[in-house]
Amino acid sequence: HSFISKVWKSSLSCLITLSPSLCLLKCKEGHSGPTYESLQTVIDRKYFRPAVNLSNPTISNISFTLYAVLGVDEKAQILTTFLWLRLYWVHEFLVWDPEECEGVTKISLPVKDLWSPDIIVYDVDDDVSQQCPYVYVNHTGHIRYDRMLRLVSSCNLEIFNFPFDIQNCSFTFGSYMHTSKGYTMAPLHHEMSENSKKYLEASGEWELVIIQGEPGILKFGIDEWDIITFWVVIKRQPVLYVVNLLIPSTFLMVIDILSFYLPPHSVDRASFKMTLILGYTVFLLIMNDLLPSTANGTPIIGIYFSVCLALMVISLLETVLITNILHSMKCHDVPRWVQVLVLGYIARLICYTQDPPDRPEGDSAMPPPLEAPAQIVNGRNAPTPIPRIPELAQISADLRLMRTHLASVQKESVLHEQWCHVGYILDFMLFRTYILIISMYAFVIICMWCIWYRQ
Incomplete structure (x- = not known):
């Protein structure tokens, strides 16, 4: 009780008369x-909010440099x-007349000896702050306090x-104890974004777009707290x-x-594609450390890599x-549904529009089988009997075997050409699909880059 009475006796005249001249520090x-x-009198009041009229809230401006x-x-x-x-x-009690104090307009005082707002960051998981031991005080009572913060938010x-x-x-700043009736805050946007952009230019991966502050009210029951939310927009x-x-x-x-x-019929093509798939798999394993991943979604570039790997596997299966x-399949006829589809x-x-290679003219038709000459018997044509000579019979049998072979x-060659035509069409279809997907991907990447550059 004696401490409180001692503190408030020195400012009793200020509280009663509300005269600024009575609250000036002596020099x-x-x-x-x-x-x-005179400063010791102010230090003794460090546990009380520095306001002559306690019904008026203390106004604080806040800004930061990223x-x-x-x-x-x-x-x-x-x-x-x-x-x-x-x-x-x-600080309404830290006011003096510079003319009476040999022109001194600014002094520094230990922050532990003065009242300071209890500002916290609401959405921070870890706050590693390096406290500045001093504050700068102007002769009008305006105080500036700097703090270096390492925030894990x-x-x-x-x-x-x-x-x-x-x-x-977002970073949400607010007081822990003082409600809006005793303490209010306002953002100070002056050169906040410009200073932060200047320091972030050499930071490497991230670039600052803009910093915007918006005051708000946080309600718990019947009490209200003033808060300020700063939106920090950065791009990679x-x-x-x-x-x-x-x-x-x-x-x-x-x-x-x-x-x-x-x-397509070369075995080296299949082995070449298998080597490419192996190389792309190793590339994906290396890329996994650089590619971000969350439980909420997958980046579009990861989807693209998966599609590329799937296309490589499909191309290998198509080659097989x-x-x-x-x-x-060259000994089997081409099914009707394959021909239509x-x-x-x-x-x-x-x-x-490419047609299959034409067959030689000599293979287009086989010579007709040999027939015996005809003769007229009773007004009708009848085959002329050929005398059965063993040598001629053997030659005829050999010719029949050659003709069958x-x-x-010839039939196998025709079927082979038809199946080659089917294979060429399927191969060309996958080749066009590849070109289409790569072109669409390049277009999407270029558009995303342009959007990122303009923002």
Whole structure:
């Protein structure tokens, strides 16, 4: 009780008369600034809000400079930043006349000896703050307090457009104890974004777009707290990921596309595609450390890599199918549904106009079998009997065998040409599909890059 009475006796005149002249700090001649005794009176009141009229809330301005984005953990949805927080408020008992204090307009005092607002960040998981031991006090009572903060805050990170993603995270500042009746806050936007952009230019992966502050009210029951929410919009620099992810993947896909120019019936084509798939699998394993992943979604670039791997596997299966068709199905007729579906609809759909190679004219028809000359018997034609000579009979049998063999070879050649035609159409269809998907992907990537560049 004696401590409280001692504190408030010195300011009793201020509370009763509300006269600013009675609340001025005293200065002695020969001293540069307020005297120790007058400052000690203010220090004794450090546990009380510095307001002459307690019904008037203390107004504080808040701003910060974003120095660096230390880390972004997409899986844990955590953003780690380093910023310099700056607070401004008015201490109504720290006022003096510079003319009486030899022109001194600003002094520094220990922050532990003065009242300071209890500002906290609501959406922070870890706060590693480096306290500044002093505050700067102006002769009008305006105080500036700087704090360096390393914040580990939660943020709803959207990674669908990775690596051309733009993140919008928030920092909510507010008082822990004082309600809006005793303490209010207001954002100070002056050069906040410009200073932060200047420091983030050399930070590497992230670039600042804008910082915007919006005051608000937090209600718990009948009490209300003043809060300020700062929206920090940052965008990723995609050059690193384009060089390390997109360009190698594009090279492998181009090589796989060029492999379609190898003959479909060649065994080397299948082994070449298997080597490409093995190389692409190793690339995906290396890429897994650079590609973000969350339980909420998968980036579009990850979907593209999966589609590319699936297309490579499909192209290998298509090569195996064509090889099987060209080596195993050449003795069977082409089914009717294959002719209608592949040779009819698919060929017209992909604008395939190449005809199968023509057969030599000598193989187009076989010579007719030998027949005996005819003679007229009783006005009718009748075959002339041929005398049975053993040598001629053996020659005739050999000719029949040769004719049967040539006919089977000719039929096998025709079937082989038909199945080759089917295989070429299927191969050309997958080749067109490859070209279409790669073109669409390149168009999407270019559009995303342009959108990222304009924002």
